[in-house]
Amino acid sequence: MNTVTAPTIHCIPVLSDNYIWLIEGQDGATVIVDMGEAGPVIEAVEARDLKPVATVITHHHADHVQGLDTLLARFPMPVYGPDSCRRYGVDQVVGEADSFEIRGMGRFDVMATPGHTQDHLSYVLDKHLFCGDTLFTGGCGRLFEGTAAQMLHSLDRLALLDDATQIHCGHEYTADSLRFAAHAEPDNADITARVHQVAEKCAHDEPTASAPLALEKQTNPFLRVREPALRAAIEQYVGQTLPDDTEAFAMLRHWKDDFDGLARL
Numbered sequence: 001m002n003t004v005t006a007p008t009i010h011c012i013p014v015l016s017d018n019y020i021w022l023i024e025g026q027d028g029a030t031v032i033v034d035m036g037e038a039g040p041v042i043e044a045v046e047a048r049d050l051k052p053v054a055t056v057i058t059h060h061h062a063d064h065v066q067g068l069d070t071l072l073a074r075f076p077m078p079v080y081g082p083d084s085c086r087r088y089g090v091d092q093v094v095g096e097a098d099s100f101e102i103r104g105m106g107r108f109d110v111m112a113t114p115g116h117t118q119d120h121l122s123y124v125l126d127k128h129l130f131c132g133d134t135l136f137t138g139g140c141g142r143l144f145e146g147t148a149a150q151m152l153h154s155l156d157r158l159a160l161l162d163d164a165t166q167i168h169c170g171h172e173y174t175a176d177s178l179r180f181a182a183h184a185e186p187d188n189a190d191i192t193a194r195v196h197q198v199a200e201k202c203a204h205d206e207p208t209a210s211a212p213l214a215l216e217k218q219t220n221p222f223l224r225v226r227e228p229a230l231r232a233a234i235e236q237y238v239g240q241t242l243p244d245d246t247e248a249f250a251m252l253r254h255w256k257d258d259f260d261g262l263a264r265l
């Protein structure tokens with residue numbers, strides 16, 4: 001008998017622009033994704049009478065782990081995550097191709113997705129992807145530890161998931177990300193339409209950090225580096241022909257940092 005029901009996903013804003021995801025399964029059993037700040041999560045859990053059964057961690061940055069101590073003091077539970085996060089409370093170390101079962105919810109598949117950091121993990125539960133700071137709605141994470149080749153490979157692998165997969169990422173960056181997307185691909189009507197949809201949601205203070213993978217493939221430049229029009233735009237930005245997709249991706253990331261005023265020159 002199949003006892004797994006489709007989970008309900010709750011989005012909890014914490015810190016300045018982070019999101020923590022609560023995955024609610026049967027009978028209130030809940031898996032928590034990332035833990036930058038415990039207070040709002042404990043409040044949400046108590047208000048909805050949820051029962052936290054596990055936390056999963058995507059990577060070691062403080063805004064994804066620093067609330068673990070407080071959370072675990074209130075709700076002791078197993079914490080899945082990369083080896084680098086043991087000192088923050090991870091006691092179930094997982095990595096590429098691992099999976100674990102949460103009763104009444106289903107199987108979480110773990111993918112190593114380095115690029116933003118070397119230890120970054122993404123988690124797939126049925127048609128949901130929790131990708132932390134690797135893939136953002138409309139963008140991708142900055143390359144703090146990894147290389148452009150690693151990030152491109154990670155994004156290529158995420159792009160192979162089912163188009164109907166709903167991605168859930170770690171920050172409310174969509175409007176900013178799409179501003180750059182529209183700058184890089186001014187003739188992409190899907191991007192223009194999405195810019196308006198996201199602006200509407202932001203005007204109502206609604207989170208925009210979930211989206212179907214199919215929409216990302218149409219509008220997220222970091223999944224579109226092989227599109228001829230975008231490739232031409234990147235080469236125009238750099239002022240030279242680029243030898244391969246990895247170099248084009250590296251320059252696209254640089255272009256975005258430059259656009260944001262973050263480029264290290």
Ligand SMILES: [Zn+2]
Pocket residue numbers: 059061116133
């Ligand atoms: Zn991060």
